[in-house]
Amino acid sequence: MGASQTRQQIVDTADRLFYEHGFEATSFADIAKEVGLSRGNFYYHFKTKDEILDAVIAQRMSNTRALLAAWEQDAAAPADRILSFVHILIANRAKIMARGCPVGTLCNELAKLDHAAKNDAAGLFSLFRDWLVRQFAALGREADADALALHILMRSQGVAALATAFCDEDFIRREVADMEAWFHAQCPPPSFPVSDNRPMEPPCS
Amino acid sequence: MGASQTRQQIVDTADRLFYEHGFEATSFADIAKEVGLSRGNFYYHFKTKDEILDAVIAQRMSNTRALLAAWEQDAAAPADRILSFVHILIANRAKIMARGCPVGTLCNELAKLDHAAKNDAAGLFSLFRDWLVRQFAALGREADADALALHILMRSQGVAALATAFCDEDFIRREVADMEAWFHAQCPPPSFPVSDNRPMEPPCS
DNA sequence: GCCTTCGTAGGGCAGTTGTCCTAATCCCTA
DNA sequence: TAGGGATTAGGACAACTGCCCTACGAAGGC
Numbered sequence: 001m002g003a004s005q006t007r008q009q010i011v012d013t014a015d016r017l018f019y020e021h022g023f024e025a026t027s028f029a030d031i032a033k034e035v036g037l038s039r040g041n042f043y044y045h046f047k048t049k050d051e052i053l054d055a056v057i058a059q060r061m062s063n064t065r066a067l068l069a070a071w072e073q074d075a076a077a078p079a080d081r082i083l084s085f086v087h088i089l090i091a092n093r094a095k096i097m098a099r100g101c102p103v104g105t106l107c108n109e110l111a112k113l114d115h116a117a118k119n120d121a122a123g124l125f126s127l128f129r130d131w132l133v134r135q136f137a138a139l140g141r142e143a144d145a146d147a148l149a150l151h152i153l154m155r156s157q158g159v160a161a162l163a164t165a166f167c168d169e170d171f172i173r174r175e176v177a178d179m180e181a182w183f184h185a186q187c188p189p190p191s192f193p194v195s196d197n198r199p200m201e202p203p204c205s
Numbered sequence: 206m207g208a209s210q211t212r213q214q215i216v217d218t219a220d221r222l223f224y225e226h227g228f229e230a231t232s233f234a235d236i237a238k239e240v241g242l243s244r245g246n247f248y249y250h251f252k253t254k255d256e257i258l259d260a261v262i263a264q265r266m267s268n269t270r271a272l273l274a275a276w277e278q279d280a281a282a283p284a285d286r287i288l289s290f291v292h293i294l295i296a297n298r299a300k301i302m303a304r305g306c307p308v309g310t311l312c313n314e315l316a317k318l319d320h321a322a323k324n325d326a327a328g329l330f331s332l333f334r335d336w337l338v339r340q341f342a343a344l345g346r347e348a349d350a351d352a353l354a355l356h357i358l359m360r361s362q363g364v365a366a367l368a369t370a371f372c373d374e375d376f377i378r379r380e381v382a383d384m385e386a387w388f389h390a391q392c393p394p395p396s397f398p399v400s401d402n403r404p405m406e407p408p409c410s
Numbered sequence: 411g412c413c414t415t416c417g418t419a420g421g422g423c424a425g426t427t428g429t430c431c432t433a434a435t436c437c438c439t440a
Numbered sequence: 441t442a443g444g445g446a447t448t449a450g451g452a453c454a455a456c457t458g459c460c461c462t463a464c465g466a467a468g469g470c
Contacts, residue, residue, distance in 0.1 A: 022317045029426080040448095112226050125367070155359070159359055208417065
């Protein structure tokens with residue numbers, strides 16, 4: 001098997017294990033066993049554990065970019081794209097109730113470890129943030145697009161955190177419905193009369 | 206020094222270190238060094254690391270109960286009590302931006318470790334949840350008090366998660382102001398005319 | 411003053427951690 | 441078929457993990 005294939009397998013497995021059990025709690029041996037490699041041979045592919053983490057973050061970055069691009073292609077209307085984002089909470093509800101949000105939990109763990117890669121992990125959030133900003137701007141909310149984007153990101157993080165603690169699927173669905181209602185209040189469909197467009201107010205008021 | 210004093214010191218130190226660096230990343234040796242005890246002597250006070258965790262959670266439970274009772278005494282009006290809860294985000298902003306929410310991050314870590322105490326940790330959330338439910342019920346929202354309580358808890362978790370990732374104090378203040386606005390829209394002061402009291406709608410609509 | 415009890419120090423246990431090395435094996439090219 | 445670089449297994453390394461034991465010292469009651 002080629003080295004690049006093995007490397008890819010290592011990154012895929014590490015990605016999953018870092019999510020399921022956390023970065024600190026996942027050892028070289030755990031990854032090696034799942035991939036079917038001897039533990040010592042890791043040095044050939046990755047010099048340190050941090051190098052694996054960097055590779056995992058880089059892969060998540062490119063996967064996230066692909067996901068956002070796909071949403072942009074599947075939905076022509078910015079409003080539908082934003083709703084695509086909101087609905088990952090429901091699509092991934094089982095994983096989220098068991099292990100939380102992959103991005104949020106990684107950022108939290110790396111912040112506690114004062115890890116060098118903690119800002120790189122936060123870059124995953126920035127990917128979603130910037131993409132949401134563009135969608136809100138396309139809906140005519142250039143002035144407060146960033147606040148709106150952060151607000152929706154904040155909500156999805158909060159829902160994920162509580163869903164993990166309480167393992168409550170109904171709670172997820174209720175809050176997702178509430179996010180949709182909030183969004184439609186913020187950005188009503190253009191065919192409807194825009195009754196009360198207060199451009200500079202804080203979101204969700 | 207009495208054994209109970211030493212035990213208390215161990216729990217206090219473990220509480221802080223579990224918060225700052227996480228449960229898994231904090232070792233017996235780390236706690237012993239800070240307390241000034243020999244590592245081996247731990248066995249006299251705690252048989253296992255999980256026992257320390259149980260003691261830390263128990264202490265957080267009682268501290269949280271005391272905090273909620275203090276808020277209940279300091280503020281006669283349920284509305285002011287709820288605002289006290291919202292404002293811990295600002296009071297603890299420095300700690301939150303550095304290490305996240307103590308409750309949320311612990312629950313997330315224990316969920317990933319499939320730890321036996323993960324439900325006990327989630328009990329800390331229940332403490333806040335039940336307390337908030339009582340406040341909303343006192344404001345005449347018995348029907349949807351639990352949804353309102355979970356909603357406000359969800360928001361504080363989301364704010365903490367993003368504040369850690371982006372280290373953005375303005376974001377915290379903006380979202381706290383937005384939570385206040387949301388709350389006042391949900392529960393307007395009784396001296397004002399209650400213009401539109403739709404009792405069964407989802408929160409934050 | 412002796413003796414028990416409480417609390418501690420120091421160290422040892424087996425197992426695991428991340429890291430690194432070397433010797434073997436594979437596959438491709440000549 | 442022989443040679444050589446790519447890839448591997450296996451193990452060694454010191455440091456560390458949670459856990460456990462034993463011996464010591466300081467009290468306080470008899």
